[in-house]
Amino acid sequence: MAYIRKRSNGKWSYTVSLGIDPLTKKQKQKTKSGFFTKKEAISAARKAEAEIESGTFVKETKMTFETFAQDWIKVYAQSAKISSVRARSKEMKHFISVWGPYPLKKINKQLYQKRIVDLSEKYSRNYVSGIHACGRMIFNHAIGLGLLKLNPTENIQLPKHQIKVEEIENQKEEIKFLEKEELARFLRFTASDGLEMDSLIFTTLAYTGLRIGELLALKWSDFDGGKGSLRITKTLYNPSNNIKEYELLSPKTTGSIRTIRIDDRLVKMLKHHEVKQKEIKLEKGSIHVDNQFIFARNDGHPQLRKVVETRLKRILKKAEINKNITPHSFRHTHTSLLIEAGVGVKEIQQRLGHTDINTTMNIYAHMTANMEEKASHQFSELMKDLL
Template sequence: MSKFKQRGKSWSYHIYLGIDPLTKKRMEISKGGFKTKKEAQAAARLVEIEKQNGTLIKESRMSFEEFAKDWLKSYSRSGVKVSSVRAREKEMKHFISVWGPYPISKITKKMYQDRILDLFERYSQNYMDGIHACGRMIFRQAVELGLMKINPTENFRLPKKQQTVEELEKEEEEINFLEKEELAHFLKLAQSDGLEMDHLVFTVLSYTGLRIGELLALKWTDFNAKQATLRITKTIYNPTNNFEKYQLLTPKTVGSKRTIEIDDMLVKMLKKHEIKQKEIKLKNKPIYKDNGFIFARDDGHPQLRKVFETRLHRLLKKAEIHKNITPHSFRHTHASLMFEAGATIKEVMERLGHTDPKTTTVIYTHVTQSTKEKTSHQFSKLMKGLLH
């Protein structure tokens, strides 16, 4: 319904558009400066037609920061992981820092492109993919809610970084793992000099290829002693390292949900650990909170990742292993040993729950290259024996 007002010698129209879905305030579009009421009515009629056809957009004066924060709330209620919400919150701050108070409807394609290209100079390709994805989601919802006409992210493609030789070499170096002789030495030391559960934890990591979050989330119901299997259906999320404030989330990818076979040695180690844990449970009954975790503290809560990271550094120092080894390195170690034992890339990917073959292939290349070098040395040694 249009209303018309006369002020002095000019006329204006005022058209009610409904309630703003975000601010919950009344929305109205108006325009003045018409010489006659008939001119104002004709202009209002065009707007009414757009409104009826669903093509009318009343651009919002809402600031980018206000909208982005409202968007994050709705995003967090859409069933995504807490870790994903934290990542999006971090990514959108790169936009808020420059556009915070600016009306979201006034952000143009040029402004978006300039901001992305500025950030592109400072951050990695993976992180930029996340920032751009966050930007696309925010502006897509703003357009869907009728708060702006044009999506500034539309048709914009994030450029791909060209890696230098040095970066490629560094990337390969970052995939660290222990050779089998180093692993054997480390595990023996973990058994003789390790603290509570050290030997078990690092043995399970190296013999299964589990992510540390997957390992810490394991419950006794995931362990089948008769079938000698471990079922991986969840991962633990605890960014604050507060033993009571953890969350159990679904694994990293769909392919990460899996059931893997384990050998008899691990089955025996886990059964022995279960007996010991029952003794601790009885001893600490008043304070023990039994949630069925395999790798539990003495109070029943799942052990912290930080604890095993600290203990790993302690053991590596004792073992005089100077590689940059993390709990995740045991995953790479397991993959390398599987390849050395003759497993295929597909078999290793399924066991590790990989969906992207990139990391698996890099490890495979390293192992096969090492095998080629050994074969070459063996051939040279053979020929030297024949020729002399």
């Protein structure tokens, strides 16, 4: 039976029994105050007792949002990749910055929707979607632990980004890649003016379509010279660009685990590099850490992504190629060459390790449109000369 009483401030409260605590063997109670009339307190107490009876009563936590979020990320880290944990940690800071000291139970749907709207005014829809996904995970965890009654993230709408006509007109959608002739010139310069391993690294990227993390994670056990193939099973994660502070993670998706055939030229380059690497090991002796990485520095540690990016800019400048090309651009370059060679979409999907066929189709459509535009331009130039 609920205990109803009037407080010194003139408001009413109720106290209900939650039963015996199985650990302390003591009576547990729930008290709630702030009711303006006795009738309101009695009504609320009856509702609480009915929930206790049916097993649906939740004693909401007094924990602050920041404390709970920090506890959640520790649990999340036990089963997620370190790169995902890093991303979620950044995303949840967008909530902690405004709700940190707030009790978790005080964050309602209205507050959550307002925060999402505020973020949408500053960031892209895609980025806000990631932040919202993080928010859902945090509050779902609280619900799962029985610390909240209602989930404020349910049925929240992401505001649509309204693009102005001027933005659309000035916006130039671009998938960066090298034309066949540009790639040939670039690779000639890697051979003549490149630094150690430049020619092998950029030829491998261009001839395989590997992601840069996949390439740097390759070990000699992944290379089969007899069959002419590479096995992709991992990716290198090194956000700090420290030669020793790296991790080998599972690839981006399950579809990214694959074996791809490589041409004879690349096979010969890899075999030559393997012989040269063994000579370096003998020369360096105990200084060399033998972790069997194909693209290893002279000390045996895997090459840094930052070094690859710096060397790429150097060769682009020497080759006088004025495009904002990144290591990932070679993946698109490889795709464009496959399309030009008449390779089907399904084969491209498998070679690039795309789990979602839509990812391949989007690139395929863009590349095809680019080739059609190029063909149209060449035809126009031809007719100009004729007329």
